[in-house]
Amino acid sequence: MNAELDSLYQEIILDHYKNPHHAGLREPYEAEVHHVNPTCGDEVTLRVHIADGTVADVSYDAVGCSISQASASVLTDLVIGKPVAEAMSVHEEFLTLMQGKGTVEPDEDVLEDGIAFAGVAKFPARVKCALLSWMAWKDATARSLEETR
Amino acid sequence: MTLPGLLPELEVIRKDFPILERTLAGGVPLVYLDSANTSQKPQCVIDAMVDHLERHNANVARAMHQLGAESSEAFENARDVVARFIGAPSRDEVVFTKNASEALNLVANTLAWATGDLAIGAGDEVVVTEMEHHSNIVPWQLLTERKGATLRWFGLTESGELDLADIDSLITERTKVVSLTWVSNMLGTINPVAEIARRAHEVGAIVVVDASQAAPQLPVDVTAVDADVLVFTGHKVVGPTGIGVLWGKRSLLEQLPPFLGGGEMIETVRMERSTYAGIPHKFEAGTPPIVEAVGLGAALEYLAAVGMENIHRHEQAITAYALEGLATIPGLRVLGPLDVTRRGGAVAFEMDGVHPHDIAQVLDSRGVAVRAGHHCAKPAHARFGVQSSTRMSSYLYTTPAEIDALVEGLEHTRAYFKVG
Numbered sequence: 345m346n347a348e349l350d351s352l353y354q355e356i357i358l359d360h361y362k363n364p365h366h367a368g369l370r371e372p373y374e375a376e377v378h379h380v381n382p383t384c385g386d387e388v389t390l391r392v393h394i395a396d397g398t399v400a401d402v403s404y405d406a407v408g409c410s411i412s413q414a415s416a417s418v419l420t421d422l423v424i425g426k427p428v429a430e431a432m433s434v435h436e437e438f439l440t441l442m443q444g445k446g447t448v449e450p451d452e453d454v455l456e457d458g459i460a461f462a463g464v465a466k467f468p469a470r471v472k473c474a475l476l477s478w479m480a481w482k483d484a485t486a487r488s489l490e491e492t493r
Numbered sequence: 494m495t496l497p498g499l500l501p502e503l504e505v506i507r508k509d510f511p512i513l514e515r516t517l518a519g520g521v522p523l524v525y526l527d528s529a530n531t532s533q534k535p536q537c538v539i540d541a542m543v544d545h546l547e548r549h550n551a552n553v554a555r556a557m558h559q560l561g562a563e564s565s566e567a568f569e570n571a572r573d574v575v576a577r578f579i580g581a582p583s584r585d586e587v588v589f590t591k592n593a594s595e596a597l598n599l600v601a602n603t604l605a606w607a608t609g610d611l612a613i614g615a616g617d618e619v620v621v622t623e624m625e626h627h628s629n630i631v632p633w634q635l636l637t638e639r640k641g642a643t644l645r646w647f648g649l650t651e652s653g654e655l656d657l658a659d660i661d662s663l664i665t666e667r668t669k670v671v672s673l674t675w676v677s678n679m680l681g682t683i684n685p686v687a688e689i690a691r692r693a694h695e696v697g698a699i700v701v702v703d704a705s706q707a708a709p710q711l712p713v714d715v716t717a718v719d720a721d722v723l724v725f726t727g728h729k730v731v732g733p734t735g736i737g738v739l740w741g742k743r744s745l746l747e748q749l750p751p752f753l754g755g756g757e758m759i760e761t762v763r764m765e766r767s768t769y770a771g772i773p774h775k776f777e778a779g780t781p782p783i784v785e786a787v788g789l790g791a792a793l794e795y796l797a798a799v800g801m802e803n804i805h806r807h808e809q810a811i812t813a814y815a816l817e818g819l820a821t822i823p824g825l826r827v828l829g830p831l832d833v834t835r836r837g838g839a840v841a842f843e844m845d846g847v848h849p850h851d852i853a854q855v856l857d858s859r860g861v862a863v864r865a866g867h868h869c870a871k872p873a874h875a876r877f878g879v880q881s882s883t884r885m886s887s888y889l890y891t892t893p894a895e896i897d898a899l900v901e902g903l904e905h906t907r908a909y910f911k912v913g
Contacts, residue, residue: 346858346909348518348519348858349854349855349858349909352854353851353909358910383866384849384850384865384866384867384881385866385867385871385874385880385881386850386880386881387880407880408848408850408880409848409849409850409851410848410850410851410910411850411851413848467854470850470854473850
């Protein structure tokens with residue numbers, strides 16, 4: 345009965361959970377958002393700093409389960425340093441994977457450690473956990489762009 | 494194994510609940526420890542509802558044919574059963590609603606529309622507690638915001654009980670309503686409702702009791718509790734979803750204005766204005782949840798036959814055994830009273846190093862169903878500085894072996910997440 349569970353809790357996810365990357369809130373930033381998952385109470389405060397059309401920094405303070413925490417960590421790895429348009433397309437790819445109910449084959453070249461979340465897509469109750477910080481990032485990035493326009 | 498206080502016919506009772514036979518993914522048996530969320534249903538409730546739909550289905554109170562008479566009789570019989578179950582002085586004081594939330598909203602809204610003695614306005618106060626379910630907080634926030642009144646609340650002690658130290662400064666001449674839960678859905682705490690009601694009545698306030706968690710596990714007598722209004726939901730007392738109960742003192746219900754307008758809540762309708770039916774029908778606009786009421790009646794008869802005192806003793810025995818088992822897990826902290834005589838069968842806890850979602854997920858892979866999250870009691874969680882918790886909740890069909898499965902599952906969870 346652990347096989348099913350292991351497909352959810354990949355080693356990569358547990359590693360990010362224990363040692364989250366880019367955690368904490370930092371300056372400078374143009375936008376800060378606070379997103380919650382109303383069904384379970386998980387919360388994330390997330391800041392985005394955009395410089396010259398590139399995602400210069402994403403910093404966050406998150407309270408939540410292993411999936412939501414690891415997802416925030418993987419998000420920052422994937423988008424920091426990328427041009428905004430490219431980061432947005434990574435976001436789209438991750439969203440497609442999470443909403444695919446386990447039928448989408450993830451592209452490791454694009455999603456890197458994010459492919460570990462393929463198993464989460466089979467657990468409908470946990471998809472929102474994985475998407476919490478990603479939705480917050482999209483929101484904060486849109487606001488950042490408005491700020492700097 | 495057996496414990497003092499367990500229902501002697503536990504194995505027979507379990508056979509009454511067909512779902513307890515089923516297995517889950519991987520062939521593991523179901524260990525259902527989420528009864529405070531919703532209880533499972535005995536065969537007699539399922540049968541009563543199926544029989545009604547197969548043989549007696551018709552609308553109530555409007556159909557002049559034989560089926561209509563049978564359906565009306567079954568529906569009104571359910572009202573009699575409810576009245577007996579809660580010791581209501583009159584069957585007319587029992588109003589069927591959709592659930593406990595709707596019942597609480599009915600009271601808060603009709604109070605907002607009330608005139609005369611019951612009217613609420615600036616300077617008036619409504620008192621709730623920090624351990625309420627959101628459904629007993631938000632309707633009162635809406636009421637006080639709309640009327641310019643003030644919402645106040647009892648805080649909680651470190652052990653998860655109501656802090657009654659400032660009761661005299663909280664319940665004052667300005668207090669119009671005191672609304673509180675009898676048993677907390679998160680902390681399990683059993684509140685001294687009669688004591689608080691006495692104080693509230695001294696200042697002329699209306700006392701509303703949320704019995705959603707009490708009705709399943711304690712004998713309920715509305716007169717002894719000294720409530721003016723008491724509400725509970727059907728699906729936690731082995732009945733179906735879609736039906737709740739609002740009991741209110743006749744004098745209060747008669748004084749409150751109608752809630753929803755529509756069919757069957759009227760006396761007569763003219764285009765200019767209408768006059769309204771007497772209680773309980775004044776508050777039951779539209780076709781009611783008929784088959785759900787029939788199911789609820791069967792559910793309460795089932796519980797009464799087992800005996801609420803016996804069910805309460807069983808819950809206490811299981812809860813004591815669970816508290817003992819949980820105490821063996823390193824880094825586990827129970828939120829709420831540890832004294833089993835002061836609490837109900839819902840036990841919320843946190844465990845170092847593993848988030849409640851992850852605990853619930855690992856337990857689920859072993860067939861153990863618990864709830865993880867804030868249990869619609871965010872303020873109570875905030876009081877104890879936690880975002881969310883894991884909650885196990887037992888009922889009359891819970892066995893000590895199921896508690897063992899929970900405790901073993903928690904040990905496994907710690908190992909899985911390499912804690913300790």
